[in-house]
Amino acid sequence: MERTLARKRGSPVGIADVVEDLRARAKSLAKASYYLYRATVLQRIRDLFAEGVLDEEGIQKLVARLTPEDGTASIGTCVPEKRTSAQSRKHVRxxxxxxxxxxxxxxxxxxxxxxxxxxxxxxxxxxxxxxxxxxxxxxxxxxxxxxxxxxxxxxxxxxxxxxxxxxxxxxxxxxxxxxxxxxxxxxxxxxxxxxxxxxxxxxxxxxxxxxxxxxxxxxxxxxxxxxxxxxxxxxxxxxxxxxxxxxxxxxxxxxxxxxxxxxxxxxxxxxxxxxxxxxGRVRPGARTKAKIARGQPLTFSETRDAFAGPKPA
Structure with missing residues (x-):
């Protein structure tokens, strides 16, 4: 997202610029799109914290700025009824x-x-x-x-x-x-x-x-x-x-x-x-990290096996 925004503006940008851009565009984004972008931004913020670039106070300010000025109810209120999405299909025979x-x-x-x-x-x-x-x-x-x-x-x-x-x-x-x-x-x-x-x-x-x-x-x-x-x-x-x-x-x-x-x-x-x-460069996603922290099963198979209990000898 930082690279895309930098290309659009023609100058380097940081995570704070991305947050402000998402905040400004919230009304024109469908709710699903807004929260998808928001999750991506939050992951980037976590990465910067892990790298020591951001401290807790900086994180709190950025997360607070993610919410639009008019509140979450305003997200998607200016989305046109007719979208021009390519509508690419995920599953094809x-x-x-x-x-x-x-x-x-x-x-x-x-x-x-x-x-x-x-x-x-x-x-x-x-x-x-x-x-x-x-x-x-x-x-x-x-x-x-x-x-x-x-x-x-x-x-x-x-x-x-x-x-x-x-x-x-x-x-x-x-x-x-x-x-x-x-x-x-x-x-x-x-x-x-x-x-x-x-x-x-x-x-x-x-x-x-x-x-x-x-x-x-x-x-x-x-x-x-x-x-x-x-x-x-x-x-x-x-x-x-x-x-x-x-x-x-x-x-x-x-x-x-x-x-x-x-x-x-x-x-x-x-x-x-x-x-x-x-x-070796692939990392666990945010949901996986949360499950590990809570000691929860990571996959459906692990969840099913946990409820099924040990198999008879």
Missing amino acids: AVSFSTLAFMSYAKKTRTYVIVGAMMEYGPDLVTRPCELIGGIMTGRWLSIRAAKCTNGRGVGEIRNLGLKDAFTDFDLEEVRDLLTLLREDLQKVGGDRSKLVRRYGAALRRLRQGVSWAKGITLKSTRAQGRANLARAGYTAFEIASIMGHASAETSASHYGRKSQGWKSSHNRRPLAISERAL
Whole structure:
């Protein structure tokens, strides 16, 4: 949030500036959005306290300023009835992505070939759309530059993904071809990844125009569904966070697809390797820390086992 606000203002900002900005925008934000941003700001404040940047008095002042001047009842009062959200779907059937990929390939233009490949391989790569642009393949390892990494946050500026049994040798060649096309397009637009994402996103919207079952499917839908697939395949929250580039193990569960909606796969299928370096940088989320402090179970399975009691010998 600090980086986004700094880019908007054209000058460096601190956590106090972010708090004031959120306070000022509270009326124009939906309540769910406001409290999501608020939770992110609070986590940042906790981090700064742990680093010794803030003291208790400073924390109290910042937290007090998070509440809008007119009180919490004013949050969302100026939100327009018609929103312009992309409405990206979190859960998409495998056949839907495959069909969109086929439709896109059939157009045989450069942009649509790229969109088709993103639809086909996106759910297994689980990257943000812009992160594939500029990616490099070395053997079975894909190196990408993280889209959201600043001031040491996240799991690192460069993220390495090991492509395992979800990718055949043919698939690897197709991914390499996709990366080549993306790098060439990136050079043509002077390194502006956002411009390319807008171009490919517009092509996908034209492709699904009038197709009712494709409503709400965006380039980012592949990442959301990919998270659900990883969870169903047995990856832990910390492993998923390291793959997706999240600093907190709780982020993916809060914003992306649910485990129950993941695609069925063969037993013990592990599509992506885990980077130990990235895994070591993932931290427990605020809810997990609170549960640890209270001695509560961390997962549903642990809760169920606690109530079930010891199993008979």
